[in-house]
Amino acid sequence: MNRETACEAYRRLLVQYPIVDDRRHFLNFHNPFETLILTILSAQTTDRAVNAVRDTLFSRYPTPEELARAEPGEVEPIIKSIGFHRTKARHIVETARKLVSDFGGEVPQTMEELQTLPGVGRKTANIVLSQAFGINVGIAVDTHVRRVSKRIGFTDSTNPAVIERDLMALFPHEVWRDINYLLIRHGRAVCTAQNPKHDRCVVADLCRYCRELRAGKPPDEE
DNA sequence: ATCCCGAGGG
DNA sequence: CCCTCTGGAT
Known part of the structure; x- marks a missing residue:
């Protein structure tokens, strides 16, 4: 897929899944420490649930030392x-x-160092880097990003490392974090593994999978 | 019932 | 690759 088509898809997804509202709570993070802890807590949970405990948590433990x-x-x-x-x-x-013992009480700013922390995997590290430090290192490829990217035609690969490279080549680096977010949301809400909701899909006309469906070809998914 | 911006361990 | 961890919102 060419970049113009990819960018058009990005713009439409951005309209469909507004990021500003959802991200407001991240922008209110006070410091990298809170960002890191709250992002760890956010795994498989809603932002609302995490927000409900943050005041109590940080009033009791304001710093890594405590x-x-x-x-x-x-x-x-x-x-x-x-x-x-x-x-x-x-x-x-x-x-x-570990922050205290290995990193002088500071949150490290590299993917490798962040991932040595318990509860911090690739996804969490990615979010912390972009939210706390404004560093867009890459795109975390989970099952949603993988499925949606392959279907739309952002990539031909199923290899996460190759998918990441394809997406990074296709989109300007300022929007990597947005792309990551949008593909995840789209994968959950519309481009689901079973029974994708094509009638509610804003990129259906750009999508390779949909094109093959209309042509009567059974899209191959592995 | 199904889902949540996953990570760790086997 | 698989499984487990968990409560709350919808």
Whole structure:
């Protein structure tokens, strides 16, 4: 797919899934530490649920040093309402301890260093880098990004590393983070694995998968 | 019932 | 590759 078509798809998805509202809460993060902790807590949960516990959490543990001194067991009840609270309590406490012991109490600014922190995978590291430091290192390819990119025709590959390179080549680096977000949202709401909702898809006319459907060709998906 | 901007462990 | 972790919103 050429860049103009890709950009047109990007513009339409941006209208369909407005980012400004959703991102407002990220912009209100006070510092990299809060950004990191809240992003870890955000995994598989809603922003609303995380926002509900942030004041209590940070009034009690405002810095890595203070969170590092806590026991996971005492953090657990504070974040109970977000789900996965046992795992996440352990992750954020151990992350705080590692910030203190390995990184001088600061949040590291590279993909590799961030991913050594408990509870921080590629996705979380990506979000922290872009939100806390404005560094757009790349595009995190999860199952949604993978499926949607292949269907629309942003890539021909199913290899996550190749998909990432294709997307990075197709879009200007200022919008990588947006693209990541938009493809995920589109994959969840419309371009679902089973029974994709073509009638509600704003890029259907640009989509390779839809074109093949209309041509009567069964699109091959692996 | 189904989903949430996943990560870690087997 | 698979599985588990978890409560809340819709």
